[in-house]
Amino acid sequence: MAKKHESYFRDKLTTVDEQGKRVWLFPKKPKGKFFNRRSALALFLLTLLYVGPFLKVHGEPLMMFNVLERKFILFGITFWPQDFHLIVIMLITLILFVVLFTVIFGRLFCGWVCPQTIFMEFVFRRIEYLIEGNSAAQRKLAKQPMNFEKLWKKSLKHFIFYAIAFITANTFLAYIIGIDQLMVFIKEGPARHLSGFIGLLIFSGIFYFIFAFFREQVCTIACPYGRLQSVLIDTKTLIVAYDYKRGEPRGPLSKAKSGELGDCVNCNACVAVCPTGIDIRNGTQLECINCTACIDACDATMDKVKRPKGLIRYDSEEGIEKGVHHLFNTRSIAYSVVLTLLLMFVAALFVVRGDYEVTILRARGSMYQEYGKDSLSNIYNYDIVNKSREPLQVRMKLISPAGRIHFIGGQLTVPVGKEQNGTFMVVLPKKGMNSSKILLVIGLYHNGNKVEKYHSTFVAPNDLDKKIK
Numbered sequence: 001m002a003k004k005h006e007s008y009f010r011d012k013l014t015t016v017d018e019q020g021k022r023v024w025l026f027p028k029k030p031k032g033k034f035f036n037r038r039s040a041l042a043l044f045l046l047t048l049l050y051v052g053p054f055l056k057v058h059g060e061p062l063m064m065f066n067v068l069e070r071k072f073i074l075f076g077i078t079f080w081p082q083d084f085h086l087i088v089i090m091l092i093t094l095i096l097f098v099v100l101f102t103v104i105f106g107r108l109f110c111g112w113v114c115p116q117t118i119f120m121e122f123v124f125r126r127i128e129y130l131i132e133g134n135s136a137a138q139r140k141l142a143k144q145p146m147n148f149e150k151l152w153k154k155s156l157k158h159f160i161f162y163a164i165a166f167i168t169a170n171t172f173l174a175y176i177i178g179i180d181q182l183m184v185f186i187k188e189g190p191a192r193h194l195s196g197f198i199g200l201l202i203f204s205g206i207f208y209f210i211f212a213f214f215r216e217q218v219c220t221i222a223c224p225y226g227r228l229q230s231v232l233i234d235t236k237t238l239i240v241a242y243d244y245k246r247g248e249p250r251g252p253l254s255k256a257k258s259g260e261l262g263d264c265v266n267c268n269a270c271v272a273v274c275p276t277g278i279d280i281r282n283g284t285q286l287e288c289i290n291c292t293a294c295i296d297a298c299d300a301t302m303d304k305v306k307r308p309k310g311l312i313r314y315d316s317e318e319g320i321e322k323g324v325h326h327l328f329n330t331r332s333i334a335y336s337v338v339l340t341l342l343l344m345f346v347a348a349l350f351v352v353r354g355d356y357e358v359t360i361l362r363a364r365g366s367m368y369q370e371y372g373k374d375s376l377s378n379i380y381n382y383d384i385v386n387k388s389r390e391p392l393q394v395r396m397k398l399i400s401p402a403g404r405i406h407f408i409g410g411q412l413t414v415p416v417g418k419e420q421n422g423t424f425m426v427v428l429p430k431k432g433m434n435s436s437k438i439l440l441v442i443g444l445y446h447n448g449n450k451v452e453k454y455h456s457t458f459v460a461p462n463d464l465d466k467k468i469k
Contacts, residue, residue, distance in 0.1 A: 013220055013286075013287065014276065014277035014278050014287060015216065015217065015220070015276070015277055023277070024142065025215075025216065025275070025276070025277045026135040026136075026138045026139045026142075027125075027135060027272065027273055027274060027275045027277075027293070028134065028135045028269075028272040028273045028297075029125075029129055029134060029135070029273075030273045030293035030296050030297060031296060031300075032295070032296025032297070032299060032300060033296065033299075034292035034293075034295055034296050035292070035293065035296050038111070038112060038121075038122075038291070038292065039122060041112060041113070042118045042121075042122040043122075045113065045118055046118065046122070046123070049171065050167075050171055052171075052175070053171060053174035053175055053178070053179040053182075054179055057075075057076035058076070058389055059389070060073055060076065060078065060389065061073055061175075061178055061179065062075060062076060063075065063175060064175055064176070064178055065175055065176055066176055066177060066178070067176065068176070068177070069417075071417055072087060077350070078387065078389070078417070080385065080387055080417050082357050082385045082387070082419075083353070083387070086349055086350075086353065089345075089346060089349065090346060093342045093343070093345075093346050096338075096339075096342060097339055097342070098225075099228075099232060100335045100338060100339055101339075102225075102228070102229070102232045102233065102237075103232050103233065103234075103237060103331075103335060104237065104238065104327075104331075104332045104335055104336075105237070105238050106229070106233055106237045106238055106239040106240075106290055107225075107226070107229055107239070107288065107289055107290040108238070108290055109225075110219065110225065110226070110289035110290055110291070111240075111289050111290040111291035111292060112290075114289070116210075116218050116219060116223070117219075117289060117291065119211055120211055120215060120216075120275070121275060121291070123164065123211075124161060124164075124211045124212070125275075127157060127160055127161070127164075128157060131153050131156055131157045131160075132153055132157065135272070141153065158208075158212060161208055161211065161212045162204065162205075162208045165204040165205070165207040165208035165211070166200075166201075166204040168204075168207055169200050169203045169204040169207060170182065170200065172203070173200060216275055216276045216277070216287070219276060219287065219289055220276060220286060220287045226286060226287075226289075227286075229286070230286070233284070235316060235317040235318040235321075236316050236317075236318050236325075236329065236331060236332075237316055237317075238314055238315070238316055238325075238327065239284055239288075239290060239314070239315070239316065239317075240280065240288065240290045240291075240292060240294065240295060240312065240313075240314060241280075241284070241312070241313065241314075241315045241316070241317065241319075241320055242264075242270075242280050242281045242283070242311065242312050242320075243310070243311055243312070243313070243315070243320055244281070244320065245320065245321070245323075246262060246263050246311060247262040247263050247264035247281070247311050248262045248264065249261055249262055250262060250264040250265070250266040250281075251264075251265070251266060252265060252266060253265045253305055263302070263307050263308075263311050264281065264311060265301065265305055267301050269294075269297040269298065269300070269301050270293075270294035270297050270298050270312060271294075272297070273293040273294060273296070273297045274293060274294055275289070275291060275293065276288065276289060280294045280312055284317075292314075294312050295312050295313060295314075298311050298312040299312075353387075354387070354451075354452060355386075355387050355388035355451065356384060356385065356386060356387060356388065356392065356444065356446075356451060356452055357384070357385040357387065358382065358383070358384050358385075358444055358452060358454055359382065359383040360380055360381075360382045360442060360454050360456050361380065361381055361382075361456070362378055362379070362380050362381075362456065362457065362459070363378075363379040363380060363381055363423070366378070366379045367459065368458075368459050368460055368461065371425075371427050374429055374430055374431065375427050375428060375429050375430060376427070376428055376430060376433075376458075376460055376461075377425050377426065377427045377428075378425070378426050378458050378459055379408075379423060379424075379425050380423065380424055380425070380426060380456065381421065381422075381423055382396075382421060382422055382423070382424065383419065383420075383421040384412075384414050384419065384420055384421070384444075385414075385418075385419045386414040386415065386416060386417065386418060386419075386420075387417070388416065389416060390416060391413050391414065391415050391416060392413065392414040392446055393413055393446065393447075394407075394412045394413065394414060394420070394422075394444075395444070395445040395446065396424065396442055396443065396444055396445070397442070397443050397445060398426065398440065398441075398442060398443075399441040399442065399443045399453065400439075400440075400441045401428060401432070401438065401440075402428075402429070402432075403426060403427055403428040403429065404426075404427050405424050405425070405426055405427075405442070406424060406425045406427065407422065407423075407424045407425075408422070408423040408424060408425060409422060409423065426440060426458060428458060428460075433460050435460065436459065436460050436461065436462045437457050437458070437459060437460070438457065438458040438460060439455065439456075439457060439458075440455065440456045440457060440458050441453060441454075441455055442454045442455075442456065
């Protein structure tokens with residue numbers, strides 16, 4: 001009778017040995033339906049990343065994050081410093097979205113769209129497989145003493161690694177300053193922009209170090225998202241899970257004919273392909289990024305031994321225990337409602353966001369002034385922020401009551417993304433005044449079209465109230 005598998009408590013990372021030294025991983029190249037789907041998604045995301053700086057909408061980049069000029073563009077929508085509250089709210093919404101998404105779907109983000117996973121598994125490891133061979137060949141190459149074969153393979157690999165890191169650093173720079181400005185820097189050469197070029201090399205070095213040496217340690221040590229997993233998931237969360245009820249006790253196929261063993265033939269294929277070196281059969285673990293490599297490996301083994309697929313699958317702990325998992329339950333519906341409300345709130349902020357932000361205030365400490373024999377005047381200060389894609393010729397007209405506006409110092413032109421202020425005078429005839437505080441309606445016009453409407457007050461003498469009586 002085969003001995004049942006005994007679970008154990010693991011008190012160290014899989015990538016650390018008994019002496020506390022780094023255990024270098026050589027995961028086997030995965031293959032299967034999930035890997036093919038992830039590859040297609042990775043290709044799309046990588047294409048979007050590298051092509052993104054060249055995509056433009058109305059002459060502006062599709063996406064740009066110019067922290068130097070405090071100008072941000074998201075999918076063609078420009079955000080200026082005055083829209084900082086929108087950026088903050090969007091970031092908060094994104095964080096809450098990730099948190100609530102994790103509660104329902106676990107670390108699906110890590111395995112499918114995380115940049116660390118995309119670059120590591122679908123760029124850098126692919127290059128290693130091409131140059132150094134499969135996992136067994138890589139392990140053999142690492143153990144052998146330095147010779148010509150090892151020298152040229154390692155040198156070529158790391159040269160390509162750094163080249164990719166440098167290209168990626170330039171791509172990120174294009175998202176900051178724009179592709180046009182980057183091309184100007186390239187044509188002028190690094191000598192004209194030495195400090196920027198040094199910064200680019202440093203960033204490339206960090207990027208290269210992460211994917212050439214640090215690797216899976218990012219997910220297990222540096223990334224806070226993995227640490228949050230333990231407090232975000234519960235028994236209803238959808239995760240990559242091993243069906244221990246069906247798989248245990250484990251044993252080789254040759255001993256499974258008696259019917260006393262489970263479906264797991266203890267082939268360790270799931271461990272061999274794991275990019276973080278864990279054994280998924282020991283349950284949900286800190287290092288697991290839900291990459292589905294173990295699912296593909298196990299399904300391939302089940303095909304070979306003619307047993308049903310799904311011994312390792314997307315499921316919840318509750319689903320494994322009870323055999324039934326409902327994705328749309330009370331909890332998931334409640335979280336989905338919260339997410340929907342958050343997205344609706346952000347969408348509403350975008351709808352009410354105008355192309356211009358204008359503040360009109362009566363000059364502090366100023367009173368009314370006689371203007372000629374039959375009129376009074378008030379002085380106002382204005383501040384205009386132009387969020388549109390073209391310069392704004394400031395034109396203001398008094399909609400009500402009847403009167404006129406005189407700009408002091410001439411009218412201003414507000415450049416794109418800039419803020420300008422100035423002073424103007426409102427002149428109203430005394431005739432018809434029936435209050436000491438008169439409501440003003442001022443229209444802001446651009447190219448002859450009214451784009452905004454603002455309200456203010458006009459101060460008149462107090463004795464006008466007596467005339468009313």
